[in-house]
Amino acid sequence: MYVELKHINKHFGNFKASDDVTVGIEKGKLIGLLGPSGSGKTTILRMIAGLEHPDSGEIIIDGKVINDVPASKRGIGFVFQSYALFRYMTVFDNIAFGLKIAKKPANEIKERVHELLELVGLSGLEKRYPSELSGGQRQRVAFARALAPNPQLLLLDEPFAAIDAKVRQELRSWLKGMIQKLGVTSIFVTHDQDEAIEVADEIIITNRGRIEQVGTPYEIYSNPKTAFTASFFGQPSIFKDYTKFRNFESIENIDNAVVRPEFVKVTKKTEVQKYSKSAEEGIVEEVNFRGFGIELRIRVNGVVLTARRSFDEPKVEVGEKVDVFLYQLFVTEGNEARLLKNQSLREPVVVI
Amino acid sequence: MSTVTQSSLHRDTKGSKIVRYSLIGLSLLFVFLMLILPLITVITEAFKQGFAVYSKAVADDYTIKAILLTLEASFFAVAINTVFGLCAAWSLTKFKFKGKKILATLIDLPVTVSPIIAGLIFLLTFGRQSPIFSLLQDADIKIVFAVPGIVLATIFVTFPFISRELIPVLESQGTDEEEAAALMGAKGFTIFRRITFPHIKWAFLYGVVLCAARAMGEFGAVSVISGHLRGKTNTLPLHVEILFNEFQYVPAFAVASILVMLAILILVARSVIEHKGRKK
Numbered sequence: 001m002y003v004e005l006k007h008i009n010k011h012f013g014n015f016k017a018s019d020d021v022t023v024g025i026e027k028g029k030l031i032g033l034l035g036p037s038g039s040g041k042t043t044i045l046r047m048i049a050g051l052e053h054p055d056s057g058e059i060i061i062d063g064k065v066i067n068d069v070p071a072s073k074r075g076i077g078f079v080f081q082s083y084a085l086f087r088y089m090t091v092f093d094n095i096a097f098g099l100k101i102a103k104k105p106a107n108e109i110k111e112r113v114h115e116l117l118e119l120v121g122l123s124g125l126e127k128r129y130p131s132e133l134s135g136g137q138r139q140r141v142a143f144a145r146a147l148a149p150n151p152q153l154l155l156l157d158e159p160f161a162a163i164d165a166k167v168r169q170e171l172r173s174w175l176k177g178m179i180q181k182l183g184v185t186s187i188f189v190t191h192d193q194d195e196a197i198e199v200a201d202e203i204i205i206t207n208r209g210r211i212e213q214v215g216t217p218y219e220i221y222s223n224p225k226t227a228f229t230a231s232f233f234g235q236p237s238i239f240k241d242y243t244k245f246r247n248f249e250s251i252e253n254i255d256n257a258v259v260r261p262e263f264v265k266v267t268k269k270t271e272v273q274k275y276s277k278s279a280e281e282g283i284v285e286e287v288n289f290r291g292f293g294i295e296l297r298i299r300v301n302g303v304v305l306t307a308r309r310s311f312d313e314p315k316v317e318v319g320e321k322v323d324v325f326l327y328q329l330f331v332t333e334g335n336e337a338r339l340l341k342n343q344s345l346r347e348p349v350v351v352i
Numbered sequence: 353m354s355t356v357t358q359s360s361l362h363r364d365t366k367g368s369k370i371v372r373y374s375l376i377g378l379s380l381l382f383v384f385l386m387l388i389l390p391l392i393t394v395i396t397e398a399f400k401q402g403f404a405v406y407s408k409a410v411a412d413d414y415t416i417k418a419i420l421l422t423l424e425a426s427f428f429a430v431a432i433n434t435v436f437g438l439c440a441a442w443s444l445t446k447f448k449f450k451g452k453k454i455l456a457t458l459i460d461l462p463v464t465v466s467p468i469i470a471g472l473i474f475l476l477t478f479g480r481q482s483p484i485f486s487l488l489q490d491a492d493i494k495i496v497f498a499v500p501g502i503v504l505a506t507i508f509v510t511f512p513f514i515s516r517e518l519i520p521v522l523e524s525q526g527t528d529e530e531e532a533a534a535l536m537g538a539k540g541f542t543i544f545r546r547i548t549f550p551h552i553k554w555a556f557l558y559g560v561v562l563c564a565a566r567a568m569g570e571f572g573a574v575s576v577i578s579g580h581l582r583g584k585t586n587t588l589p590l591h592v593e594i595l596f597n598e599f600q601y602v603p604a605f606a607v608a609s610i611l612v613m614l615a616i617l618i619l620v621a622r623s624v625i626e627h628k629g630r631k632k
Contacts, residue, residue, distance in 0.1 A: 049535060050535075051531055051535070071534060071535050072534060072535060072536065072537035072538075073537075076535065078532065078535050080528050080531070080532060082526075082528055084528035084529045084531065084532040085529075086529055086532075086533070086546070086547055087529070087551070088547075088550035088551065089546075097533065097536055097538075097546075098536035098537065101533075101536055101537045101538050101542070102537060145532075149536065
């Protein structure tokens with residue numbers, strides 16, 4: 001493990017920002033710290049950087065406990081949420097700042113800055129001031145500035161939050177490619193699940209100062225271990241009594257059932273459905289256009305589920321009676337989650 | 353359709369021509385009566401008996417001493433309040449600590465307290481009735497009815513001017529840029545010089561100008577603590593009062609005209625700074 005946090009606790013007044021946080025990060029990985037606002041993800045990042053200090057616990061980088069090493073000596077590059085570019089310095093001086101502080105020779109600085117400008121695709125803009133750049137360009141400058149002293153660890157706080165949606169998409173793949181190319185161990189904070197899934201090699205889910213789950217995006221999405229993780233992704237419908245839906249194993253003491261839209265198959269009465277025998281009848285309450293397809297809200301067995309249909313399927317009307325089939329659902333007990341599959345999927349299919 | 357609603361909306365928010373012109377006219381009349389007319393009076397009264405009398409009044413020994421004392425007190429007030437203002441503004445905006453709100457409120461105290469009271473405070477603290485008076489006397493330090501008292505009173509009255517200009521600017525900047533610089537290994541003074549100061553430069557200069565203007569014109573607090581010793585503890589405003597009370601109207605207005613010119617000079621400096629600051 002390249003970066004390790006061991007039993008970290010941190011309070012801000014009465015607010016517990018980190019609650020016994022223990023997690024490890026492998027060298028060369030791109031890690032997404034994902035959680036709702038106030039879940040303690042930025043605090044973890046700032047503690048690794050040395051901008052905050054834990055009340056207790058150890059922070060270890062490359063085998064050394066660095067709790068008492070000042071932020072400037074940790075060899076960490078940090079990209080701030082608002083980029084924190086020095087507004088009274090040119091792009092060149094921004095990127096060169098850390099190198100000048102380290103008293104590198106002028107020609108070396110010049111070479112390195114131009115190399116970085118080329119890397120982030122901003123050659124020719126070195127005389128501009130931050131206020132003369134677009135949001136995406138500013139982020140690239142912030143990225144180049146953080147990389148200038150060759151850090152072993154790169155930390156990014158909500159790197160895409162201040163950028164409009166269209167450029168954000170482009171920058172996500174750019175940043176992922178860039179970090180993979182450089183091979184620098186990186187941790188970025190985000191509250192956006194899509195962003196974490198798309199960019200990160202591994203996701204650390206935080207909630208209320210605790211680590212909920214660590215794993216690849218696929219593992220975390222498809223196999224949530226905690227109630228929080230199960231309900232964090234997608235647009236889940238959460239309800240109490242799942243036993244009204246037939247063909248699911250019955251378990252005692254379940255708190256909630258979590259159903260994501262992709263677990264729900266909606267078919268019109270006139271359409272052929274493979275599992276129509278075990279489908280339930282529902283009534284369409286809302287039909288909403290969502291760009292990627294149609295989103296439906298369907299009342300079935302007293303609960304309202306969110307489901308999707310694509311454009312090439314026949315249209316569904318509000319008030320229409322439809323067949324609803326659940327492939328699977330998560331059930332939670334305390335903070336534990338487990339997956340239940342519809343048992344009719346295992347039975348031999350009888351087509352009528 | 354849309355142009356009709358727009359122009360009627362415009363009329364609703366901005367008012368009719370009559371309202372507009374009468375408001376502008378009223379403001380101009382007010383400024384003329386309250387500001388321009390007195391200024392003209394000061395200048396014409398000063399030159400009433402010709403330039404020779406004017407220059408004699410201005411070149412008078414006591415007047416020169418009063419000018420020098422005023423400049424001296426203003427210089428110390430600006431210098432000390434600069435250091436204090438920077439410290440206070442920095443700590444109030446960049447640190448979290450207990451009693452922060454109290455400090456922020458206390459800084460404004462000199463603006464709300466009458467200058468006479470301010471003078472009295474120092475008179476009572478360092479004067480003959482004070483328990484520390486004997487200590488000061490033993491150490492041969494004179495504060496009351498002496499130049500240090502005048503400087504102290506001037507500092508007190510102009511206390512919040514610089515910090516009040518800096519606080520909003522520093523607050524809007526946040527701490528990100530400083531943190532970024534610190535992460536790259538920059539030390540406190542480098543951070544201040546390279547990151548913070550360029551940001552607060554114009555607000556800071558503006559504060560200095562305001563502070564200087566207020567320091568030169570201060571009358572109340574200084575009047576109480578100075579003792580009106582001509583040639584020793586007489587600042588320009590006090591000198592004007594003395595001349596006026598002695599029915600020496602032309603010299604009084606002549607000396608007053610110096611203060612007016614200083615004020616105009618500061619006003620010009622202020623607009624230049626404001627203009628440059630806005631361009632940034």
